[in-house]
Amino acid sequence: MSDETTSTPGTAFMLVKTTPEWLAKTVEERVHALTTEVVPVIEARTTGVRSRFYDTEFYSARVTDVWVWEAEDHHAYQLLVDALRETPFWDRYFEVVDLLVGTENGYARTYGVDAVTTIST
Template identity: 55%
Template sequence: MSNTPLPFDPALTIFMLVKTSPEWLGFSVDRRFELLGAEFTPILKKHADNVVLRFFDVEFYSTRVTDIWMWDARDHHSYQLLVEDLRETAFWDRYFDIVEILTGVENAYAKNYDRPVITA
């Protein structure tokens, strides 16, 4: 888990459940990182002031999805702009199948009732 503070207080968190495609797995590891650097990283940098990504590998424990991309977004519009850019790349439903998108608001139950957050 990252201890780096976010540059903003996220309005929403999005969990993208994705599955690597056979095409992606057919690339060498070096080629995968080249593609990430050439196509994916510039999008992350473009939206870095408003959207932050964390990667989770889950292929060790799941067959339905291989990775979870967790996005913290400053607001809905910033997230939507990020997705528009991603959809213009092969990372969206070619190299990775977007299996499901789950969007939530952290601790909304407490915020909505003006109550303290429950923690362990």
């Protein structure tokens, strides 16, 4: 399966809200839960994904964090979600509020044009 649809890198913006169970943990317990219950499952089930995390609870009551997942292709992203759903991350520590998945500059690839970008100095 190596057509353009499955081999195009994708980025998922996973909008989540912390649960009372997560907030009841100490910072040390949270780090331990992520490093022992979540990350090993992701690493065992998929490759080609990178994550970044953004705190948004200062500005939003509905979404407390945005987890950005960059996947080398659709299959890697699918395996990631399948793995997350088998951990306490999904609906126990965090409520997944929304998933926004896209491909960077997909229009440029589709139409064979240069991506429009900005550079501010």
